[in-house]
Amino acid sequence: MIEMQKLSKHFEQAHPDIKLKWVTLEEGVLRQRVTTDIATKGGQFDVMTIGLYEAPIWGKKGWLQELKTDAAYDVDDLLPAVRSGLSVDGKLFAAPFYAESSMLMYRKDLADKVGVQVPERPTWPQIKDLAAKVHDPKNGVYGICLRGKPGWGDNMAFITTLVNTFGGQWFDMQWKPQLESKPWKDAIHFYVDLLKNYGPPGSSANSFNEILALTNAGKCGMWIDATIAASFVSDPKQSKVAEHMAFAQAPTMNTPKGANWLWSWNLAIPAGSKKVDAAQKFITWSTSKDYIQLVAKTNGWANVPTGTRKSTYAAPEFQKAARFAAAEKTAIDSANPNDSTLPKSPYVGVQFAAIPEFQAIGIAVGQQMSAALAGKTSVDAALKAGQVSAEREMKKGGYYK
Structure with a gap:
């Protein structure tokens, strides 16, 4: 601009x-x-x-x-x-x-050192495995960096793609929020455990700019975020590890649908x-x-x-x-905004649902997810609170009684 x-x-x-x-x-x-x-x-x-x-x-x-x-x-x-x-x-x-869209950006030198060949489209278990192998906080390297700062276009942009690939969705065909479904629970438990074990401290406050700074300083083994970040992390003027950065597709789990925003x-x-x-x-x-x-x-x-x-x-x-x-x-x-979830969904959008109520819902749920990541609440309690606020907004919007 x-x-x-x-x-x-x-x-x-x-x-x-x-x-x-x-x-x-x-x-x-x-x-x-x-x-x-x-x-x-x-x-x-x-x-x-x-x-x-x-x-x-x-x-x-x-x-x-x-x-x-x-x-x-x-x-x-x-x-x-x-x-x-x-x-x-x-x-x-x-x-x-x-x-x-979003993509995986990783330090190939670290992956090579531990003998891991990252595939063109990796799976989340492969990512977790690599994060564990390259995680070396004593030497200032964290296995993986991901967004945790609350916001419908912030942590929820990333989290929604994670939920999508785990087989989840925001709303079913009756517009009922699905935050307490198995895919949501599995995805959020996975996310919180991954960052707790192999992420930098204070992940619940990290957004794009904070992680960009960490990555450019060589502190992140991997980062999944906006494709625009690739142009910064591969620029030797901005990044200490520019020549080591490599790129692959966003990871998948139970379905490739909606895995990248x-x-x-x-x-x-x-x-x-x-x-x-x-x-x-x-x-x-x-x-x-x-x-x-x-x-x-x-x-x-x-x-x-x-x-x-x-x-x-x-x-x-x-x-x-x-x-x-x-x-x-x-x-x-x-990325297909008209078909981004495994079960059929009534909304358009990959990492958001294109309805006016989504901003308020995404903000409320984003705060709960950030709190779960910070250890202030449990994952299940955070999802329950998110479900309650989503149902309230959707009823208020007249989607169902």
Whole structure:
């Protein structure tokens, strides 16, 4: 986004009749401001940054303008999983400027030392086994680092993928929350034990940035998180162990479904906008193939927006600059927001359920999971409390009596 703001002078030169006024907000504040504005048709913004979570909910409610793209934009070049997550009934309601999945990032030097060959798509028991072998806290190396900080898009993004691959889901086809089901119990017991035995101290407060710092300092044997992290941990300017980092798919357990998440940041036009035509032009420009070429020319191929277009991954220059590119594309392509759980689910989304109630539920459950990880409550008690708050929200939302 910062780069887009810098490069937007090129857009204004090409469209002298359009002036851009940027409003930059911290992520939590951004969500509140745009949600309020769009729900009240406030018309405060003509282009909004929204997530993969909001796009289908708001598109369905008629809160967003459908995006009309021309042939040059080449909508078929968008990665299918991302395009599908931003569409309702075949209509595109937001355009991605950055997308990600999740993947395993690990120190190959440590795995080699203990004689373990990490497969392309490992299983969770294999991960636990490797974590045990490389865990060496005396020498400042922890077997595995995973998110523990509470938040629906924080610890729950990771935990939901873990639950998915253990065969669980958020809600059954009657919209009944499933937090006390066997897959949830198995997954959370596994997660808490894994981090207690082989994770860094204070894991319940760790999010992406904390773990990125630990990984770059060489303190994590493994990390499963957003694919964007691969570009940081493999950069010798940022990471002490850049040359040792290797990449594989997110681990699986009872099913590969929903094992790795799917997220994108997107630009959308609120229904309340009075400048739809100008907004459309800007979105088309900033998410186009030409824009990616402009970033490559200005900042180098290692800095282009990832996760959005097939043509980016087909570019030999990008493949050369990003050695994680193939693993990242495989991860994004394998995520299916419409079929991410073993039992059939009524919701869209891999690591979230695209319903308005999910934010409140995810926050409440995230706090319980973090407390269980910190040892302040038992796993079963945390899941029971999560189930109670989820049922309350879903009844309040009128999903069932």
